[in-house]
Amino acid sequence: MxxxxxxxxxxxxxxxxxxxxxxxxxxxxxxxxxxxxxxxxxxxxxxxxxxxxxxxxxxxxxxxxxxxxxxxxxxxxxxxxxxxxxxxxxxxxxxxxxxxxxxxxxxxxxxxxxxxxxxxxxxxxxxxxxxxxxxxxxxxPLLRRRRMQLYSIPAGHAEAGRLENDLRTAGISVTGTEYGAAGANITVALPDIPGSAGTFRERLAAFTAGGSTPEPLNTEWIDL
Structure with a gap:
């Protein structure tokens, strides 16, 4: 390697x-x-x-x-x-x-x-x-695995679908969305490398007009 x-x-x-x-x-x-x-x-x-x-x-x-x-x-x-x-x-x-x-x-x-x-x-x-x-x-058949940092993004029911689509369109890996009584939580996976989180936060701020803050979760190896 x-x-x-x-x-x-x-x-x-x-x-x-x-x-x-x-x-x-x-x-x-x-x-x-x-x-x-x-x-x-x-x-x-x-x-x-x-x-x-x-x-x-x-x-x-x-x-x-x-x-x-x-x-x-x-x-x-x-x-x-x-x-x-x-x-x-x-x-x-x-x-x-x-x-x-x-x-x-x-x-x-x-x-x-x-x-x-x-x-x-x-x-x-x-x-x-x-x-x-x-x-x-x-x-x-071969595949690439990568160490990824997971983040949870809170969103309202009405905004979750649009935000998830915006994230995917921007090339951000969305691993799932959970809906609850109070709203939704979108989970995304970012490459665990310097600078990745900062760029992501800037994009998320643009998508939500600064109205959503990502919460870091755990780090996992994910099949790409």
Whole structure:
């Protein structure tokens, strides 16, 4: 992850689960990618695939976790040391995502290999496992996550709809509106970066003629 992305509080992850298959010199390489946020979830994927492909010889894996990719693990699962897990991990950590960033995280890759009878050699295995993960990533649905500061904006019943529309038109992320007996509360999410709140307050003042003051809530990571 670049220093800019880390400072801005954003990274890229997988939208759900994705799988692909390659045949390389008669060996089948089935790669499954899954969004995971903990080591337990990552290891659960390996366990799931061991049950699904119980007759396969190898279930090699790699995962990258955390908002700044602080957890990175890999396993060769019986392949010669360094020929499977590490190439898979490098395919994840070096993958360019949005705007050329290398910020992929909260993702686990498992490559299941059915041996086809032809030895690939150390170099061939490195290329095969790296290519398998890279091929899966090339078609996987990715999304950007960002650390956002939430604010609540009080509004009257009559003004809430118009104000929500103004906010959305201005490119401000509206996460929901709650209506109560006394009025409505609109919740918005702003990038948790310097200057964001000041610009937002100026826009809100213009929309409401200074009649509404946002109340800061908590900070959350949100899928964009």
């Amino acid at each position: 670049s220093d800019i992305d880390a400072a801005a509080g954003r990274y890229t992850t997988l939208a759900g689960e994705h799988r692909t298959e390659l045949e390389i010199r008669r060996s089948r390489f089935i790669t499954v990618l899954r969004r995971t946020e903990t080591e337990e979830q990552a290891r659960a994927l390996v366990a799931d695939l061991r049950r699904e492909f119980h007759d396969a010889r190898h279930h090699c894996s790699a995962f990258v976790l955390g908002t700044v990719r602080e957890v990175q693990r890999s396993s060769d699962d019986g392949e010669p040391s360094g020929t499977a897990g590490i190439p898979m991990l490098e395919a994840l950590t070096k993958r360019e995502t949005f705007d050329g960033a290398t910020d992929l995280s909260d993702i686990t890759a498992v490559t299941v290999r059915y041996f086809g009878g032809i030895l690939l050699g150390a170099g061939g295995l490195v290329r095969a496992y790296s290519e398998s993960v890279s091929a899966a990533l090339s078609t996987a």
